[in-house]
Amino acid sequence: MSRFDAFREAGNPMFNDNQLKLGIFGPNVSNSCSMTLANTSFKPDFETNVKIAKMMEDAGYECIVPVARWRGFGGASNFNGNCMETYTWAAAMAAVTKKIYLFCTSHVPTMHPIVASKMLSTIDEISKGRIGLNTVTGWFPKEMDMFSGKKMEHDKGYEYATEWMEVVLKMWSEQFFDYKGDFFEIKDGWQEPKPSQSPRPVLISAGTSKKGREFSARLTDFNFGYIESMEHAKEWTNHMKKLAWDEFRREINTFTTGFVVCRPTEKEAKEFYDYYVREQGDWEVANIICDMFGIESSSNSIDFLTKARENFIGGWGGWAFVGTPEQVADEMIKISKTGISGTLVSFLDYVEEMPYFNENVLPLLEQAGVRKPVKQEESPEEAERISTELYSPVQV
Amino acid sequence: MSRFDLFKEAGNPMFNDNQLKLGIFGPNVNNSCAMTLAETSFKPNFETNVKIAKMMEAAGYECIVPVARWRGFGGPSNFNGECMETYTWAASIAAVTEKIYLFCTSHLPTIHPIVASKMISTIDGISKGRIGLNTVNGWFPNEMGMFSGKKLEHDKGYEFAAEWLNIVLKMWSEQFFDHKGEFFEIKDGWQEPKPSQSPRPVLINAGSSKAGMNFAAKYVDFHFSFIESMEQAREWTNTMKKLAWEEYKREINTFTTSFVVCRPTEKEAWEYYNYYVREKGDDEVTDIICRLFNIDTASQSADFNKKFRENFIAGWGGYALVGTPEQVADKLINISKSGVSGTLLSFVDYLEEMPYFNQTVLPLLEQAGVRKSMKSSEKSASEQIEAQSLKETSEEAAVLVSSVR
Amino acid sequence: MDKWVLYSKTGNPASDIAKAWLKNNGIPSENYSIFQIKREQIDILADLLPSGAKDLVYPNTFSFSMINPQKKTEKEYIHKIHSGELTEEEIRDILATFPALVISPIITDYKTVLVGYDLEKMVSTFRYVKVKDISMA
Numbered sequence: 001m002s003r004f005d006a007f008r009e010a011g012n013p014m015f016n017d018n019q020l021k022l023g024i025f026g027p028n029v030s031n032s033c034s035m036t037l038a039n040t041s042f043k044p045d046f047e048t049n050v051k052i053a054k055m056m057e058d059a060g061y062e063c064i065v066p067v068a069r070w071r072g073f074g075g076a077s078n079f080n081g082n083c084m085e086t087y088t089w090a091a092a093m094a095a096v097t098k099k100i101y102l103f104c105t106s107h108v109p110t111m112h113p114i115v116a117s118k119m120l121s122t123i124d125e126i127s128k129g130r131i132g133l134n135t136v137t138g139w140f141p142k143e144m145d146m147f148s149g150k151k152m153e154h155d156k157g158y159e160y161a162t163e164w165m166e167v168v169l170k171m172w173s174e175q176f177f178d179y180k181g182d183f184f185e186i187k188d189g190w191q192e193p194k195p196s197q198s199p200r201p202v203l204i205s206a207g208t209s210k211k212g213r214e215f216s217a218r219l220t221d222f223n224f225g226y227i228e229s230m231e232h233a234k235e236w237t238n239h240m241k242k243l244a245w246d247e248f249r250r251e252i253n254t255f256t257t258g259f260v261v262c263r264p265t266e267k268e269a270k271e272f273y274d275y276y277v278r279e280q281g282d283w284e285v286a287n288i289i290c291d292m293f294g295i296e297s298s299s300n301s302i303d304f305l306t307k308a309r310e311n312f313i314g315g316w317g318g319w320a321f322v323g324t325p326e327q328v329a330d331e332m333i334k335i336s337k338t339g340i341s342g343t344l345v346s347f348l349d350y351v352e353e354m355p356y357f358n359e360n361v362l363p364l365l366e367q368a369g370v371r372k373p374v375k376q377e378e379s380p381e382e383a384e385r386i387s388t389e390l391y392s393p394v395q396v
Numbered sequence: 397m398s399r400f401d402l403f404k405e406a407g408n409p410m411f412n413d414n415q416l417k418l419g420i421f422g423p424n425v426n427n428s429c430a431m432t433l434a435e436t437s438f439k440p441n442f443e444t445n446v447k448i449a450k451m452m453e454a455a456g457y458e459c460i461v462p463v464a465r466w467r468g469f470g471g472p473s474n475f476n477g478e479c480m481e482t483y484t485w486a487a488s489i490a491a492v493t494e495k496i497y498l499f500c501t502s503h504l505p506t507i508h509p510i511v512a513s514k515m516i517s518t519i520d521g522i523s524k525g526r527i528g529l530n531t532v533n534g535w536f537p538n539e540m541g542m543f544s545g546k547k548l549e550h551d552k553g554y555e556f557a558a559e560w561l562n563i564v565l566k567m568w569s570e571q572f573f574d575h576k577g578e579f580f581e582i583k584d585g586w587q588e589p590k591p592s593q594s595p596r597p598v599l600i601n602a603g604s605s606k607a608g609m610n611f612a613a614k615y616v617d618f619h620f621s622f623i624e625s626m627e628q629a630r631e632w633t634n635t636m637k638k639l640a641w642e643e644y645k646r647e648i649n650t651f652t653t654s655f656v657v658c659r660p661t662e663k664e665a666w667e668y669y670n671y672y673v674r675e676k677g678d679d680e681v682t683d684i685i686c687r688l689f690n691i692d693t694a695s696q697s698a699d700f701n702k703k704f705r706e707n708f709i710a711g712w713g714g715y716a717l718v719g720t721p722e723q724v725a726d727k728l729i730n731i732s733k734s735g736v737s738g739t740l741l742s743f744v745d746y747l748e749e750m751p752y753f754n755q756t757v758l759p760l761l762e763q764a765g766v767r768k769s770m771k772s773s774e775k776s777a778s779e780q781i782e783a784q785s786l787k788e789t790s791e792e793a794a795v796l797v798s799s800v801r
Numbered sequence: 802m803d804k805w806v807l808y809s810k811t812g813n814p815a816s817d818i819a820k821a822w823l824k825n826n827g828i829p830s831e832n833y834s835i836f837q838i839k840r841e842q843i844d845i846l847a848d849l850l851p852s853g854a855k856d857l858v859y860p861n862t863f864s865f866s867m868i869n870p871q872k873k874t875e876k877e878y879i880h881k882i883h884s885g886e887l888t889e890e891e892i893r894d895i896l897a898t899f900p901a902l903v904i905s906p907i908i909t910d911y912k913t914v915l916v917g918y919d920l921e922k923m924v925s926t927f928r929y930v931k932v933k934d935i936s937m938a
Binding site for chain 2: 045081148
């Protein structure tokens with residue numbers, strides 16, 4: 001049985017029958033994915049996150065991927081500055097949800113792999129097997145500097161991440177092992193319990209460089225990336241699958257991210273986009289981030305630069321799902337046809353905007369056959385047990 | 397206003413009116429505090445921990461202190477080997493409880509202070525201010541060896557701890573700070589949100605060496621330790637308070653830990669004690685632990701050794717609360733009279749044994765005046781909440797007024 | 802703990818951005834309208850500035866009118882203040898009477914003062930800022 005078959009057999013949501021999987025990105029950080037000063041009720045706190053997660057479970061979403069951030073990017077919004085740490089976020093979310101798959105996003109240089117593996121094993125038990133790991137090497141210098149760690153040279157970063165990941169995998173699968181690498185030395189490694197899920201927690205990473213893609217192909221289950229067009233999406237997915245198979249005899253999937261502005265009319269959607277991106281956008285922070293990514297190169301046209309900035313402000317550079325429910329659904333169906341397994345979405349105001357999306361876009365995706373309607377499978381006794389034993393006191 | 401006054405004013409359970417505060421120790425590790433192969437329904441999993449926590453909230457306990465462990469101690473029980481990591485444990489328990497104060501127990505060498513401070517700030521948000529920190533230097537070599545970190549020389553360990561904690565305190569109270577010390581260099585430290593609780597999360601520590609006591613006196617709010625007798629408990633408490641005040645002009649409290657075997661008759665209690673300690677005790681792990689603590693069995697009397705070893709098996713060296721509800725209550729009242737602020741408890745089987753303790757011993761403690769009855773404290777809690785919401789409303793109003801002006 | 806005060810003007814983009822910056826960078830501040838500023842505070846702030854009260858005032862009528870198109874009376878004072886024909890005392894009196902003349906935002910702990918929104922100055926000013934009293938004693 002292949003690794004992917006093992007995930008499927010275990011009923012892992014990330015490997016369910018939905019051709020287009022859906023999740024959200026960054027509900028644990030201020031502004032989530034939108035670099036704007038626009039008004040929103042969104043707050044990166046536990047109460048809001050629980051509300052969002054319950055809404056998602058009711059609508060059948062597959063996962064939530066938090067953003068790991070240790071400081072803001074600057075600008076007046078200080079984008080993503082106020083945030084919940086992702087391991088403790090996931091542990092708390094696991095305690096009050098039942099179905100949705102959660103990820104920890106972890107800057108590998110900030111944490112010892114034994115600690116990370118132990119935390120994930122603990123969350124695995126709390127969530128009954130609903131935790132995965134998103135590894136990040138740390139590319140934001142001001143953030144990593146805080147840890148007095150110099151940002152490692154890019155390639156070295158992935159060598160480090162590879163060792164880090166190897167230690168984690170050993171902690172999850174072996175007892176009494178020694179490990180000696182360039183970065184870690186483990187004496188008599190041991191851990192109990194190991195994650196209960198089969199075959200292990202889902203691993204994802206978002207590296208786009210050659211080294212990053214290799215890391216992903218070699219060790220993870222999903223490569224996350226931004227898409228520029230449907231052709232690009234198809235190419236990227238094929239490339240990743242081929243790389244993983246040719247080099248490492250492994251399967252891999254791809255997953256992308258986008259931002260949603262869905263309104264009854266296209267005009268309303270565009271107006272709102274104009275408001276939060278063009279009028280209220282935090283261009284200062286968009287500039288900081290574009291500079292960091294080297295987008296400011298002379299080889300790019302002004303149009304490209306403006307669009308890139310707008311996409312950053314709109315939703316961290318994700319795909320723009322702006323329009324009527326039909327238009328948004330069409331874009332999503334197109335993405336699904338490229339071979340990508342799914343997309344994370346972000347909203348400026350999850351609690352306000354997600355219900356409309358769930359009520360109007362999800363049925364269209366079901367009609368198109370890219371998602372199945374949600375089954376209410378849980379027995380009433382089980383629901384009663386869970387709500388009385390575990391969840392009743394949460395005042396949210 | 398002093399630090400302790402601030403904690404009291406904020407309604408922190410660790411500073412409430414109960415003269416004898418109660419908590420439990422190590423519900424997140426297998427065998428909790430008992431080095432035994434005796435049968436028990438206890439499991440160090442989330443479900444059991446939630447059940448225990450709810451039972452404690454209903455009975456008015458103050459806190460839970462988990463044990464941080466990265467591997468077992470060995471022996472057939474592999475005592476404390478299977479366990480829940482404490483930061484994620486605290487985050488998840490915080491999500492499903494309302495009143496009880498939780499601690500993260502953290503081996504400082506295993507985690508960067510920025511990560512630790514951020515995790516605690518996050519749990520503070522989840523729990524609405526019910527998280528504290530128990531710092532541990534790491535004294536179990538097999539465990540620390542796993543991290544390829546050499547165990548720091550003892551005194552160096554406390555220098556490291558002091559620097560570590562100073563960074564955490566800065567992360568909780570300053571923005572844009574630099575730090576350059578012997579062990580860490582922080583460039584432009586910044587964090588948001590900061591813990592909401594006033595003045596900050598409660599800090600506890602259990603160092604019993606001179607360096608450890610000094611560390612506790614200088615930085616923490618409760619010094620944890622084992623007690624051997626009431627005289628020793630009083631002496632220890634006085635020493636700590638004196639040390640903290642004379643050296644650092646600070647207040648400090650003491651807290652101890654005990655194990656409970658409470659049964660309707662004394663005979664039943666001791667029978668059960670015999671069963672799990674003398675018959676089913678894990679001698680092998682006890683040997684390992686006695687060696688780790690350098691307990692020189694040769695130089696001590698046989699009686700001392702027997703008692704010492706038995707106390708380890710029975711409850712990690714805690715104070716023995718074995719007997720009828722009256723006897724157990726008497727001992728607890730004595731502890732309280734020694735000036736110690738409270739005790740953690742451990743049971744072989746929390747779910748089975750705690751209800752009896754709660755029903756029979758707690759009322760006796762209330763009668764003796766060392767704890768308030770749940771009903772009255774419950775009421776005052778709801779009154780507090782009401783008062784708090786009134787306060788918030790008036791603050792909001794004040795903000796409105798000032799912005800209108 | 803350091804207490805910071807922000808004087809701002811509604812509808813003034815620089816004020817809004819300064820307010821957002823403080824909030825999002827985790828620096829608690831008491832927020833007041835610039836119209837709440839009193840002579841007492843003007844004295845403290847002016848004493849902190851190299852050229853005194855003058856430094857609190859919009860540099861020319863143009864920049865003033867951009868932000869305060871309705872304030873015709875106040876506008877007349879801008880030139881007078883900067884021409885040097887008024888004493889420091891007189892300028893302070895005028896500012897207390899017509900706070901609209903004071904540049905928005907003003908960010909101060911009454912030991913340092915930042916006039917207008919200046920990102921670089923904000924960043925350097927808030928080094929080591931203490932935002933929470935955790936009473937280490």
